[in-house]
Amino acid sequence: MKLHEYQSKHIFSKYGIPIPKGRVASTSGEARAIAEELSGRVVVKSQVLVGGRGKAGGIRLAKDPREAEELATQILAMEIKGLPVRKVLVDEASDIKNEIYLGITNDRSARKPVIMASSAGGVEIEEVARVSPEKIIKVHIDPLLGLRDYQARDIAAGIDLPREHWRLFSQITKGLWQAYIDNDATLAEINPLVITHDNHLVALDGKMVLDDNALFRHPELAEIRDLDIEAPAEIDARKYGLTFIKLDGNIGCMVNGAGLAMTTMDIIKLFGGEPANFLDIGGGAGADKVAAAMRIILSDPNVKTVLFNVFGGITRCDEVARGILAAIDEVKPKVPMVVRLVGTNAEEGLKLLENAHMITAETLADAAQKAVAAAKS
Amino acid sequence: MSILVNKNTRLLVQGITGNEGLFHTEQMVAYGTTVVAGVTPGKGGEWVMDGKIPVFDCVKLAVEATGANTSIIFVPARFSADAIFEAADAGIPLIICITEGIPVQDMMRVRNYLDTKKVRLLGPNCPGLITPGEAKVGIIPGNIAIPGNVGVVSRSGTLTYEVVYALKLLGRGVSTCVGIGGDPINGTNFIDCLEMFEADPYTEKVVLIGEIGGTDEEKAAEFISKYMMKPVVAFIAGQTAPPGKRMGHAGAIVEGGSGLAADKVRALEAAGVRVATHPEEIPGLLIN
Numbered sequence: 001m002k003l004h005e006y007q008s009k010h011i012f013s014k015y016g017i018p019i020p021k022g023r024v025a026s027t028s029g030e031a032r033a034i035a036e037e038l039s040g041r042v043v044v045k046s047q048v049l050v051g052g053r054g055k056a057g058g059i060r061l062a063k064d065p066r067e068a069e070e071l072a073t074q075i076l077a078m079e080i081k082g083l084p085v086r087k088v089l090v091d092e093a094s095d096i097k098n099e100i101y102l103g104i105t106n107d108r109s110a111r112k113p114v115i116m117a118s119s120a121g122g123v124e125i126e127e128v129a130r131v132s133p134e135k136i137i138k139v140h141i142d143p144l145l146g147l148r149d150y151q152a153r154d155i156a157a158g159i160d161l162p163r164e165h166w167r168l169f170s171q172i173t174k175g176l177w178q179a180y181i182d183n184d185a186t187l188a189e190i191n192p193l194v195i196t197h198d199n200h201l202v203a204l205d206g207k208m209v210l211d212d213n214a215l216f217r218h219p220e221l222a223e224i225r226d227l228d229i230e231a232p233a234e235i236d237a238r239k240y241g242l243t244f245i246k247l248d249g250n251i252g253c254m255v256n257g258a259g260l261a262m263t264t265m266d267i268i269k270l271f272g273g274e275p276a277n278f279l280d281i282g283g284g285a286g287a288d289k290v291a292a293a294m295r296i297i298l299s300d301p302n303v304k305t306v307l308f309n310v311f312g313g314i315t316r317c318d319e320v321a322r323g324i325l326a327a328i329d330e331v332k333p334k335v336p337m338v339v340r341l342v343g344t345n346a347e348e349g350l351k352l353l354e355n356a357h358m359i360t361a362e363t364l365a366d367a368a369q370k371a372v373a374a375a376k377s
Numbered sequence: 378m379s380i381l382v383n384k385n386t387r388l389l390v391q392g393i394t395g396n397e398g399l400f401h402t403e404q405m406v407a408y409g410t411t412v413v414a415g416v417t418p419g420k421g422g423e424w425v426m427d428g429k430i431p432v433f434d435c436v437k438l439a440v441e442a443t444g445a446n447t448s449i450i451f452v453p454a455r456f457s458a459d460a461i462f463e464a465a466d467a468g469i470p471l472i473i474c475i476t477e478g479i480p481v482q483d484m485m486r487v488r489n490y491l492d493t494k495k496v497r498l499l500g501p502n503c504p505g506l507i508t509p510g511e512a513k514v515g516i517i518p519g520n521i522a523i524p525g526n527v528g529v530v531s532r533s534g535t536l537t538y539e540v541v542y543a544l545k546l547l548g549r550g551v552s553t554c555v556g557i558g559g560d561p562i563n564g565t566n567f568i569d570c571l572e573m574f575e576a577d578p579y580t581e582k583v584v585l586i587g588e589i590g591g592t593d594e595e596k597a598a599e600f601i602s603k604y605m606m607k608p609v610v611a612f613i614a615g616q617t618a619p620p621g622k623r624m625g626h627a628g629a630i631v632e633g634g635s636g637l638a639a640d641k642v643r644a645l646e647a648a649g650v651r652v653a654t655h656p657e658e659i660p661g662l663l664i665n
Binding site: 106108109111112113126142143144181184186211213214216217243245247255256257258259260261262263265266267268269270275278280311313314342343344363364365 | 404454455478479480481482483485486488489490516517518520521531532533534535536537538539542559561562586588589591592593596612614615616617618619622624625626627628629633634654655656657
């Protein structure tokens with residue numbers, strides 16, 4: 001789950017990380033009021049969960065409250081990469097001397113968190129990694145010990161930070177580490193962390209991504225999830241314990257197991273078709289779950305056919321077939337449907353579906369070819 | 378005949394009184410696995426399966442009383458890290474964690490702790506493993522595989538069942554089928570299993586089933602080209618997965634251009650591995 005800049009910075013400030021004075025606004029009037037409070041120049045920043053806000057014109061500098069109001073009006077009317085701007089952050093403008101990158105993420109292959117820092121802040125770290133990888137310092141942290149003081153100093157020295165800033169930089173790094181740990185983040189990033197002309201360090205931008213699997217420990221954060229970045233069908237699917245990802249094709253897929261669901265998409269493509277979705281119905285396949293999955297798949301007007309690919313293990317194919325029959329009865333789909341049942345009680349399952357007007361297939365390749373043909377007819 | 382589990386496995390089930398734990402204990406016992414004990418804190422002294430399996434409050438007591446040498450974990454995600462620590466501290470050398478949805482920071486702590494001990498963890502978010510005809514530890518259906526000489530290692534569940542079932546229909550059997558799980562941080566990886574299969578006299582060929590996300594398949598390819606004599610056939614799921622989306626498994630995600638299926642296929646092919654374009658090609662590649 002991604003947090004907005006203003007939410008991330010609010011968390012950072014609780015861990016002793018200096019952030020600019022400012023507040024979030026939902027209307028241009030509020031933006032003006034905040035600018036008046038702050039006095040002086042302000043930055044009006046769109047709060048959407050995509051990168052490239054600046055390039056899209058979603059981050060603008062205002063010299064006075066009147067201009068802040070004007071810019072907020074414009075930005076709040078924008079859509080950035082398909083996402084509506086619902087809030088702007090109005091921050092006091094900073095007088096920037098240097099920009100630093102500081103971030104923490106999980107290094108999957110090292111199986112440890114890694115702190116990354118660079119003197120080339122202000123641009124995306126992937127870009128720095130591509131153009132000048134030598135400018136990135138990486139320090140792995142033992143998750144059983146946590147961040148040690150010397151490691152924070154090593155990072156400061158590694159990015160050639162002037163010594164006068166080491167103390168504050170260490171405090172910021174330790175704060176960021178604690179924010180990352182306490183909130184079960186998979187990413188906590190300050191980019192840029194700026195050195196101002198009057199020699200302060202300030203976190204100008206902030207980004208956090210939280211581990212969805214750990215949200216049970218953070219109910220207050222789970223509540224502020226921004227649903228704009230998810231397709232409505234994906235939100236609906238989550239309610240039924242289904243994993244659904246919308247794609248651009250026209251062959252709906254209903255599969256048990258994530259690996260098999262990916263494979264089903266792949267093989268559709270291999271035989272010249274385009275999958276409309278990824279959907280894992282998981283273990284068990286009660287009628288209510290199958291019906292929910294069917295409704296979600298068919299809510300996409302592009303879908304011309306649905307492919308069921310089920311391997312019966314402990315969940316028996318005849319149970320799945322009953323689920324499919326009940327779901328058909330409830331949803332009454334109008335598109336052709338291809339079904340493949342393999343494994344435990346597959347024959348019994350197929351027998352149950354005999355009168356359901358479904359196209360049956362034995363192999364995965366056969367199922368994919370029949371689905372591709374059905375989608376084209 | 379196998380790696381990791383066999384007739385000498387004495388299994389302990391953590392979370393044995395829960396729905397999943399009890400159901401799969403029955404399945405494992407029916408298959409012939411020796412289940413010696415269960416653990417559910419607060420239910421010590423009870424018995425399950427008509428008085429056949431004793432339940433203990435903690436792993437340490439269960440091990441002392443029954444000589445359990447392997448543990449399988451069915452407890453909910455929020456308690457799983459603790460259950461793994463408990464099994465490791467009680468001296469169990471092989472722990473299998475079926476649970477899906479464990480917070481990744483919990484798993485980083487678990488993995489770094491286990492690395493300091495002589496303990497092997499399989500999973501989490503895995504179907505466990507089966508040595509056909511000897512023991513099944515986990516949730517892999519017992520009827521889909523027969524004994525044989527093909528070692529199978531996979532990040533997936535049902536996709537793997539498909540493959541071993543297709544082999545069975547052709548009369549080909551499996552030495553051991555290991556599900557290493559779909560999480561980004563796990564206990565046992567491809568290389569660990571490849572090394573064991575290479576050393577196992579009863580395994581002649583190996584099937585590796587990978588998927589998008591991470592670089593474990595690339596590392597496996599390097600290992601295969603350097604250290605393996607036995608032929609390996611592979612399949613990688615997720616060629617068509619869009620970047621930045623988690624495809625069901627927590628670990629199945631293409632991030633920042635890393636974890637692509639095409640890169641994994643290329644690395645494996647460069648290591649001399651035959652990579653199937655779809656899973657039904659695997660039996661043919663194994664036999665020829």
